[in-house]
Amino acid sequence: MTGFGGFLARRAIGTLLTLFALSVIVYVVFYATPGDVAQITCGPRCSPAQVHQVAAQLRLDDPLYVRYGHFLQGLLAGQDYSTGTSVEHCPAPCLGLSYQSDQQVTRLILAKLPVSLSLVFGAMVLWLVLGVGTGVLSAWRRGRLSERVLTALTLAGTATPVFVIGLILLIVVCGELRLLPFPQYVNLTDDPEQWAWNLLLPWVSLALIEAAAFARLTRSSMLETLAEDHIRTFRAYGVGERSVIGRHALRGAFAPVIALNANNFGSAVGGAVLTETLFGLPGVGQELVHAVNVVDLPVVVGMVLVIGFFVVLANAVADVLYAVADRRVVLS
């Protein structure tokens, strides 16, 4: 396989294999850990007979690989579950039923996912604009006062926890100045304008923290590129500084920024717990924390897989973007 099509195909196969490996590892890690799942699920006052019944219902007595096979089958083809009283169909991709609520995990996640994606997508746009912009500026203004101010701000951004910024924003914007009401999640499909207004503060808080990392990365890779020979060429040919920075140096900084963005986007989908909690957003992160607390393993496994899916997907997209930006990648 050669050329760009071949590259895409190889990348897609790699992504699928990664996802498969991820599902095996996540499943084994959570289900092979010691602890009597049946007892926990049934509750402390269950009799041994009841616990045994629960274990049978959850197929906990089957060997792990059989259970994984079952899980994979549900994921790819759907599954019918008996809840004791009725049989429920769980369509693919079925991640199983919650131990706690008997709800389908897939539905549970699908209910939470739009919230998290709304938060992270919006924040990502902000952090890229802010972070890359600051990085370019401070590379351009290197050694001057403006660069030092920017560097100080960036450092402060890296060092401040998200809940501090979030709290300050809440107190000042919503409490003191009353510019915005305290945020409350509104579905994008219900009311786009309210959706955006209510997400504004979470976006800003999450983006400010992330932007700091992007500013530092952009600055350092731009400075690295600026020291390269081809930059010298364009300077020696009288090309203006604006074009040298904006066209040639920035292009060189793209690759690491794309890579970092892939990771941060992916992990923020499930990892923005603090932001979600602070602003009362019923997202994936909050739900995951809850599920871990009550040892609701199907939910935990499902959530971790979905988060992993986004990390892997974001990285695959990053690889393709990277290859579009620099065709030499396709060759190697």
Add this chain to the structure above:
Amino acid sequence: MSPIEIPAEGQVENPVGGSAESPAESPAESPVGSLVEVDGLTVGFGPLRAVDGLSFRLRRGAALALVGESGSGKSTVAAALLGLHRGTGAAVGGSVRVAGTDVQQASDDELRRLRGGKAAMVFQDPLSSLDPYYAIGDQIAEVHRVHARASRRAARARAVEVLERVGIADAARRSRSRPHEFSGGMRQRALIAMALACAPDLLIADEPTTALDVTVQAQILDLLHSLREETGMGLLLVTHDVGVAAESVDDVLVMRHGRAVEHGPVADVLGTPSQAYTRELLAAVPRVEARRVVAHAADRGRASNRPDHPSDRGREGVPSDHAPNGGREGVPSDHASDGGREGAFGASGEVVLEAAGLRREFGRGKRAVTAVDDVSLTLRRGETLGIVGESGSGKTTLGRMLVGLLAPTAGEIRYAGRPHTGVDPAVQMVFQDPVSSLNPRRSVGESVADPLRARGEKDEQYVQGRVRELLERVGLEGAHYNRYPHEFSGGQRQRVGIARALAADPRVIVCDEPVSALDVTTQAQVVALLGELQRELGLALVFVAHDLAVVRQVSDRVAVMRRGRIVEAGPADEVYGSPRDPYTRQLLAAVPALDPEAAARRRAARREPVHM
């Protein structure tokens, strides 16, 4: 450029009224005839004076070479001509005028107009000097648009035009390629095209061919020559290679420690140098025409195993009737046959290393590349086998297989009659880059001790004593044991590399481009050291290099490689004196001649089409 033509012949009237707003517009500001005027130029980097009071002139349309070894300040001068030191913290003194622009006084805008518009620069490494992310045609068009009020489309057309001019076939299509899709020679052509795009008065070429193979170098030098004839632009060539200068310029300025050593017409400076340093430099340049000269054991000390002077007339000729300098310091081996070797070990000595049908592939399936293909050779005790070839010819792969660092895909290597697989202390290697082949975090003593410790030497006192002995043997001091690589010069580091190879008491040393990173004078010393060690220890050497002259200087027998195969092999004098293979002939024809007249003749000869 100026409307008034005064044939000033290099003599320059001092410009008056230097406060004019835009010097380029004022005829008084640009004395006709002088394209470059440098007066008392000084460039300091902190406490270091890279350039120290340098003055020179370059007439319109003329060509001047700045020649010097590394650290002589020649590239710093080139950068100063374009004002590239501005904003870097370098302290620049004196005055520089290029095409009527006072570089020191010019505003940023004036400087930008000078750069590329009036004086364009071609850099050493054509790969890193182009932006990897943009198409070559776009990069040239971008530069063109800075200086000419041209539309995008017109600039793109101009880019194709200049690419065509520098000999890029199918220029319209190839202008959409990115630099990594071009070969080294094509990249350098593209850089030259970029320079041409704005029709400058002056071309500054900073080591334009150093990164290129010798045949490609000849093509690039020929291209520069014909462009100069065609456009009448001036050329300032910065080079460490005297031969390249002899091929390309009218005048030469020899630099050392930031100062001018000697300045004059190329034939005078290279033919009858008046300064000791120039003579030294020229003497150190290996000549492809000169036979290997083997010093008598008694000659060691004062001897150098090279002819000492360039002024002999016959040097460009076929060396068959060549008698260098009356053999004052050395005796040329009289016959092309092996019998003429000096020293205790004739080339008829026992065979130490043998290779039969060596083949090495990289990659698998359709993408497999055969780096070495069916190579057989023998190496006898006390002899030097030179392996010469251009980049990609497989010579380094072959060297690595001989040492056992790479396993052959097919074929066999026998050492002293036994099959030889994996590394063996008896076969050692000296690497090309003395910087990266030594661990920067360990003292050189520790590095040299490695082979001793590797064979299980536990006696610390013995190890240290032996290492000190080895360091002294290669011309360093025993007390250097605890120093680190960065404290040494390039030549000294290569000596450390040789000491490390010797530590294992080898019978064979494979030297992979051991001197290509060194200045010519250092190069000559390291080559002399290798020869000395060989005589004393009866070592067999495999000398892998791209430099035809160096290989001839050191080798008894030579193998010429191309595309993984040996195209010609035999006694050095036969291969160089009467090459049989067309590729060998082509290689030899491409080596720059030190005599400008000979260079011109060769250039004419090269114009006859050579298939590539």
